[in-house]
Each structure stands twice: as C-alpha cells, then as structure tokens.
Amino acid sequence: MRFDVIVIGAGAAGMMCASVAGQRGRRVLLLDHADKLAEKIRISGGGRSNFTNINTRHDCYVSENPNFCRSALAQFTPQHFIALLERYGIAYHEKKLGQLFCDDSSQQLIDMLDAECRAANVDRRMGVRIEQVSRDDDGEFVLACSAGNFRAASLVVATGGLSIPQIGATPLGYQLAGQFGLSVTPLAPALVPLTFHVDDAERFAALAGVSLDVAVRIGKTSFRENVLFTHKGLSGPAILQISSYWTPGQEIVINLLPDEDAEAWLAERSGSEQLLANAMGELGWPKRFAEAWLAAHAANVRGKDLSLKQRRQLAEALHHWRVLPNGTQGYKKAEVTRGGVSTRELSSKTMMANAVPGLFFIGEVVDITGWLGGYNFQWAWSSGFVAGKNC
Structure with missing residues (x-):
C-alpha cells in the first residue's frame, strides 16, 4: 500500500x-x-x-x-x-x-x-x-x-x-x-537518579526518604531544587536535572545551605555546648541527616569544640559537598535519553x-x-x- x-x-x-x-x-x-x-x-x-x-x-x-x-x-x-x-x-x-x-x-x-x-x-x-x-x-x-x-x-x-x-x-x-x-x-540515561559508591551507600543508607532543598552544580551549570536520598544514592528534581550534564568519573557539588552563610552560622555557635547535629534543626535539617552527614565529616561535635580553621573547613564542606557518583540507575529509571x-x-x-x-x-x-x-x-x-x- x-x-x-x-x-x-x-x-x-x-x-x-x-x-x-x-x-x-x-x-x-x-x-x-x-x-x-x-x-x-x-x-x-x-x-x-x-x-x-x-x-x-x-x-x-x-x-x-x-x-x-x-x-x-x-x-x-x-x-x-x-x-x-x-x-x-x-x-x-x-x-x-x-x-x-x-x-x-x-x-x-x-x-x-x-x-x-x-x-x-x-x-x-x-x-x-x-x-x-x-x-x-x-x-x-x-x-x-x-x-x-x-x-x-x-x-x-x-x-x-x-x-x-x-x-x-x-x-x-x-x-x-x-x-x-x-x-x-x-x-x-538522562533525568535519572545517581548512585553512590559502596562506602557512601553504607554511610547514608539510613537516610532513604530524606529530602533537602539544595543547589547542585557541575561546572557552571547549577539547579536549585530538592535532593532526595534513596537506598542506592541520590534522586529528586535537583539530581535528575544535573544528571543530564553528568559524565562518569565527574564530581557533583552540592550546596547544602544555599540561603545561609555557613561560616557565620558556625561562628555564632563557637561558644555553644550544643551538638551541631541538634543545632542544625534550626536550618530545617532532619536530625538523622545532620548526624549522618556530620559524622561522615568527623564534625558532630559541640560548637565550642571547633577551631577557626575547623569552622572554615566545615563551612566549605557545607557549601561545596563534593560527591563522586558511582553511576546512574540506568534507562529503566531514566525519563529520557x-x-x-x-x-x-x-x-x-x-x-x-x-x-x-x-x-x-x-x-x-x-x-x-x-x-x-x-x-x-x-x-x-x-x-x-x-x-x-x-x-
């Protein structure tokens, strides 16, 4: 015909x-x-x-x-x-x-x-x-x-x-x-969740379901939306967006406090007896996320225990958390190619x-x-x- x-x-x-x-x-x-x-x-x-x-x-x-x-x-x-x-x-x-x-x-x-x-x-x-x-x-x-x-x-x-x-x-x-x-x-795969390497997967496994408002960046490309922790790695709108720009072996940089000056916030707690994981509740962080993330950075301490150098290092990590994904969840979970x-x-x-x-x-x-x-x-x-x- x-x-x-x-x-x-x-x-x-x-x-x-x-x-x-x-x-x-x-x-x-x-x-x-x-x-x-x-x-x-x-x-x-x-x-x-x-x-x-x-x-x-x-x-x-x-x-x-x-x-x-x-x-x-x-x-x-x-x-x-x-x-x-x-x-x-x-x-x-x-x-x-x-x-x-x-x-x-x-x-x-x-x-x-x-x-x-x-x-x-x-x-x-x-x-x-x-x-x-x-x-x-x-x-x-x-x-x-x-x-x-x-x-x-x-x-x-x-x-x-x-x-x-x-x-x-x-x-x-x-x-x-x-x-x-x-x-x-x-x-x-694009618009797809990213997976952790084994060490990070074990470290953050208990955070599955936790969502945070962050800014995620690769090079000059950045997206401000939510990131969602999964059993395998990271998802949520911010991660799906940045996945279209990600290539294997490349780090993504996450600003966990896009609306705060982390160094100034930490300085205000320089004399505090309160654990940072508890204080982070003021920033809208779920306690279990604060505890896991600070533990991974050896920083779940009282505010008074941080030196000026340590505050600056922690502030840098909060604004520039560098994550090296292991890969993606593949075409089965990708929205597009x-x-x-x-x-x-x-x-x-x-x-x-x-x-x-x-x-x-x-x-x-x-x-x-x-x-x-x-x-x-x-x-x-x-x-x-x-x-x-x-x-």
Missing part, C-alpha cells in the same frame, strides 16, 4: 506529526509496535502529564548544538499547544516553575491527539513489527512489516529513545539513522535529513534533551509540528 507519509512511532512527537501532515491533505500511515497509544504520555507526571513548560527556551536543552532547537520551538510554542488543549476543553494548572499539568488525567492528551489524527484521516496501525526499511530506485521508502508492505515518499522516525524499556523502548530509530548514513551522538541523531545531520527548519530527502527524525530520538518539567514534551510537540508541515 502506498502513502504520502509513514510515521514510525505513535507517541507524542509521532501523533503530533501525523495529525499535522494529515491536516495538510497528506495520506498518512502511523505505525507502532506497541498495542497501546503513547504509554509515555499516560504514565508521565504521576498520570497527569507535565505536558509543557511556559518558560521554554532553547537554553533549557542539552545538545551538541543547543541552538538547533530554536527554530522548531519558535514555530510551535507552549502557547500553541495550550490553545490546542483549550479547544478540546482540557483543564490544566501550573504546579511550579512554569510546569503545566492536566487537572484530570494524561489520558485526555492521548485522546486529544488521537482525535486530531482521526480528523486528519490518519491510518493508524498498532502492534506492527517493522522487519525491514529500504529505499527503492524512485527514492521512496519501502517498509516490510508484520502487517504487510508499505511505501511512501516521506518517512518520519519518531521512535523515542532507550528510556523506560519496560513500556517498549527500542533502539530502532538509531539503527535507521545508521542505516541511512546519519551519525548518532553518544547515548546515556541524552544524545541521539546528530543535529548536524538535520535541517533545524524542517527536521529532514540533509543528505536523505524525505527522511525525518523528531522527538527524543534526536540529540535534544530537555530539562525536567515539561521541556521534553514541548520538544516533541514542536519537532513533530515542524516535520508534519514539511513531510
């Missing part, structure tokens, strides 16, 4: 692309190996989907070329997606930091995108295994699938990344890029491969990784819209 456009992947980017292309009068086939639509949308945001961020900017994305996403984000903004939601009467709210969530259920987004595809006469087929993709002498793409053979002048790859394999993530998109001669940047099809290979205005006319890559499969908080969904909507306008 022949179509104008075949879209592989019925997730956020793929459904957006298919509906926009169909609205242009293109005959579109949307394929997915899964039986259910857009599982990643369904499970996101605790079932309410953090579907965009009103503060979206190009510098909220990690890539070998962070400027690449400028064009797509300008062509389809958070306000455009919000207008689509409002047209369907979907209620939403801002939780914090520009993050928008559905009031009710993420299923509303899936139903909306499905309705858009149906209105655009998109031929959607689920549970289809793609066995081979090739290109014939006329330049058309030919797909041999479990549901038959299909061909089209345009092929859009919206297969996602490697994150959350339990809902069906595969490397198909990267394999197709390689097959057609496109380079793929190094891949890694860092890296992907190189942006050097694609047109930022159309998402088409520069060297392969008619071949498009969109969404997570591309080397564009957003911050936590709706940025990755916005990239899916924007890149899908742009490809849909041009495929």
Whole structure:
C-alpha cells in the first residue's frame, strides 16, 4: 500500500506529526509496535502529564548544538499547544516553575491527539513489527512489516529513545539513522537518579526518604531544587536535572545551605555546648541527616569544640559537598535519553535529513534533551509540528 507519509512511532512527537501532515491533505500511515497509544504520555507526571513548560527556551536543552532547537520551538510554542488543549476543553494548572499539568488525567492528551489524527484521516496501525526499511530506485521508502508492505515518499522516525524499556523502548530509530548514513551522538540515561559508591551507600543508607532543598552544580551549570536520598544514592528534581550534564568519573557539588552563610552560622555557635547535629534543626535539617552527614565529616561535635580553621573547613564542606557518583540507575529509571541523531545531520527548519530527502527524525530520538518539567514534551510537540508541515 502506498502513502504520502509513514510515521514510525505513535507517541507524542509521532501523533503530533501525523495529525499535522494529515491536516495538510497528506495520506498518512502511523505505525507502532506497541498495542497501546503513547504509554509515555499516560504514565508521565504521576498520570497527569507535565505536558509543557511556559518558560521554554532553547537554553533549557542539552545538545551538541543547543541552538538547533530554536527554530522548531519558535514555530510551535507552549502557547500553541495550550490553545490546542483549550479547544478540546482540557483543564490544566501550573504546579511550579512554569510546569503545566492536566487537572484530570494524561489520558485526555492521548485522546486529544488521537482525535486530531482521526480528523486528519490518519491510518493508524498498532502492534506492527517493522522487519525491514529500504529505499527503492524512485527514492521512496519501502517498509516490510508484520502487517504487510508499505511505501511512501516521506518517512518520519519518531521512535523515542532507550528510556523506560519496560513500556517498549527500542533502539530502532538509531539503527535507521545508521542505516541511512546519519551519525548518532553518544547515548546515556538522562533525568535519572545517581548512585553512590559502596562506602557512601553504607554511610547514608539510613537516610532513604530524606529530602533537602539544595543547589547542585557541575561546572557552571547549577539547579536549585530538592535532593532526595534513596537506598542506592541520590534522586529528586535537583539530581535528575544535573544528571543530564553528568559524565562518569565527574564530581557533583552540592550546596547544602544555599540561603545561609555557613561560616557565620558556625561562628555564632563557637561558644555553644550544643551538638551541631541538634543545632542544625534550626536550618530545617532532619536530625538523622545532620548526624549522618556530620559524622561522615568527623564534625558532630559541640560548637565550642571547633577551631577557626575547623569552622572554615566545615563551612566549605557545607557549601561545596563534593560527591563522586558511582553511576546512574540506568534507562529503566531514566525519563529520557541524552544524545541521539546528530543535529548536524538535520535541517533545524524542517527536521529532514540533509543528505536523505524525505527522511525525518523528531522527538527524543534526536540529540535534544530537555530539562525536567515539561521541556521534553514541548520538544516533541514542536519537532513533530515542524516535520508534519514539511513531510
């Protein structure tokens, strides 16, 4: 069967692309190996989907070329997606930091995108295994699938990344890029918890569940949010954010008192008989965290027992706690994949491969990784819209 456009992947980017292309009068086939639509949308945001961020900017994305996403984000903004939601009467709210969530259920987004595809006469087929993709002498793409053979002048790859394999993530998109001669940047789990080395894991194991408001930094990149201790290491928004910038062997620096002058605070207690672990309660620290952290730094003493040199050393550690992670919790716990099809290979205005006319890559499969908080969904909507306008 022949179509104008075949879209592989019925997730956020793929459904957006298919509906926009169909609205242009293109005959579109949307394929997915899964039986259910857009599982990643369904499970996101605790079932309410953090579907965009009103503060979206190009510098909220990690890539070998962070400027690449400028064009797509300008062509389809958070306000455009919000207008689509409002047209369907979907209620939403801002939780914090520009993050928008559905009031009710993420299923509303899936139903909306499905309705858009149906209105655009998109031929959607689920549970289809793609066995081979090739290109014939006329330049058309030919797909041999479990549901038959299909061909089209345009092929859009919206297969996602490697994150959350339990809902069906595969490397198909990267394999197709390689097959057609496109380079793929190094891949890694992103927006993912970090793990401790054995010594730190044992030292802080009892702190699982403790959460603190901190600033976490790698180089010049810093995030101010909560960090959460787990049985294996560190998680929470601040850690998930910084994980997108972390590489193995690299330290992260945690400011445990971002709103305090630690040296001045310690100086005020220089004559105190009170143990520092107890005094730290004034700073909002849970006692068990204060005891474990100070014990690890041989500093769970009375304020009067610290010399000026020791106060300065402890203040430095409080503002610059250096942690060397052992690794991450991997793709199973990662929200997205860092890296992907190189942006050097694609047109930022159309998402088409520069060297392969008619071949498009969109969404997570591309080397564009957003911050936590709706940025990755916005990239899916924007890149899908742009490809849909041009495929």
